[in-house]
Amino acid sequence: MMRRRSSSLAAAAVLALAAPSALAATTILPPPDAGFHSSPGVTDYTIGPQDKLDVNVSQLPDLSKEVQVDPSGRILLPLIGQVQAAGRTPEQLSDDIATALKRKYMKDPIVVVSVKDAMGEKVTVDGAVSKPGVYPLPGPTTLLQAVALASGPDPRLANTHRVAIFRTVGGQRRSAFYDLDQIRHGKQQDPAVYGNDIVVVDESGAKSFMQNFQGGSFLGLLGMLIRPW
Numbered sequence: 054m055m056r057r058r059s060s061s062l063a064a065a066a067v068l069a070l071a072a073p074s075a076l077a078a079t080t081i082l083p084p085p086d087a088g089f090h091s092s093p094g095v096t097d098y099t100i101g102p103q104d105k106l107d108v109n110v111s112q113l114p115d116l117s118k119e120v121q122v123d124p125s126g127r128i129l130l131p132l133i134g135q136v137q138a139a140g141r142t143p144e145q146l147s148d149d150i151a152t153a154l155k156r157k158y159m160k161d162p163i164v165v166v167s168v169k170d171a172m173g174e175k176v177t178v179d180g181a182v183s184k185p186g187v188y189p190l191p192g193p194t195t196l197l198q199a200v201a202l203a204s205g206p207d208p209r210l211a212n213t214h215r216v217a218i219f220r221t222v223g224g225q226r227r228s229a230f231y232d233l234d235q236i237r238h239g240k241q242q243d244p245a246v247y248g249n250d251i252v253v254v255d256e257s258g259a260k261s262f263m264q265n266f267q268g269g270s271f272l273g274l275l276g277m278l279i280r281p282w
Contacts, residue, residue, distance in 0.1 A: 082229035085220050085247050100138045100146060102126050103172035108150065111163040119169060132158060143167055174248035178203035181211035181256045195243040197236055199252050206233070206254050215255035218246065 100106070102124050110116040120128045126139025133153045138146055143166040154162040174190045176199050183204035196218065200206060206213050213233040220227055233254075235241035246252065 082218055082220055082227060082244065083222050084245075085222055085249065098142060098168060098171065098174075100141055100143065100168065101172070101174075102139050104138075104168060105170035105172065106138065106143075106146075107167045107169050109165045109167075110150070110154070111165075112159060113154075113162075171248070176202070176246050176248065177251045178254075179251065180254040181207040182254050183207055190246070190248055194246045196231055196246055196252065197233065197243050199246040199250075200233065200254065210256050212255040212257040217253045217255070218244065219251040219253070220247065221249065 100122060102122050104122045106120050106122065106128065108116070108118060108120055108128075108130065116131055118130075120130065122128055122138045126137060127135045128138045129135055130150065133150065136146070136149060136153065141149065147164045147166045150166065151162045151164040154164070171190070175187050176190055176194070177187050178199055179185045182200060183206070185203060188199070188202040194202075196216065200216070214235075216231045216233055218229050218231070220229075229244070231244065232241055236243045
C-alpha cells in the first residue's frame with residue numbers, strides 16, 4: 054500500500070515539475086484553461102470527447118436520442134450527419150443542430166441538448182487518502198468534497214495541513230497548497246476543484262513529499278521518487 058501511494062505521489066510530482074511555475078506554492082489558484090474548467094452542473098459547461106449527451110428535437114421524436122461524443126469531438130445524428138460537439142456548450146450545440154435542420158427539413162426546430170454523463174470531468178485524488186483514485190465530478194465541487202470522494206484523509210498517514218491542487222493554467226502546470234483543518238473551521242476558503250485537477254494529500258512525518266517539493270529541492274525530490282518504502 055505504501056509503495057503504491059508513494060508511486061502515485063511521484064507521478065503527481067512529475068506532472069508538477071513539467072513547468073517551473075509549479076514550484077511556486079500559493080493559496081490563490083485561477084480557474085483552468087478554457088475547455089477544462091466547467092462542471093456538469095454549470096450552465097457554461099464545455100462539452101468534451103466521450104461525453105454522453107441527450108439530444109431532444111420536439112418535432113422529430115426519431116431524432117431525439119442519446120449520443121456519445123467520439124474521440125474527435127463529433128456526434129452523428131440522423132438527417133444531419135456529423136456535428137462538432139467538443140468545445141461547444143449545450144446551448145451552442147442546440148443552436149448548431151437547429152440551424153442544420155432549418156437548412157433542409159424544418160422551419161423552426163426546437164432543439165435541447167443536455168449533458169447526461171460528463172466523462173471528461175474527473176478529478177484525481179491521491180496521496181494520504183483512504184481510497185486514492187480518479188473520480189467523476191458530480192457537479193460543482195470543492196476541495197473538501199473532492200477529498201471526501203476518496204473516503205477522506207487516511208487517519209494514520211495524512212497531514213491535513215498540507216493538501217495540494219495541481220492544475221493547468223495558461224498552458225502550464227500550477228499548484229496551490231491548502232489546510233483542510235482551516236477550511237473545516239471556516240478560517241480558509243474551500244476552493245473549487247475542476248475537471249482534470251489533481252489533489253494530493255501530504256503524508257505526515259519524515260516521509261513528507263510536499264516538504265521536498267515545496268522547498269524546491271530537486272535532489273530531495275529524486276530521493277522521494279526512488280526511495281524503497
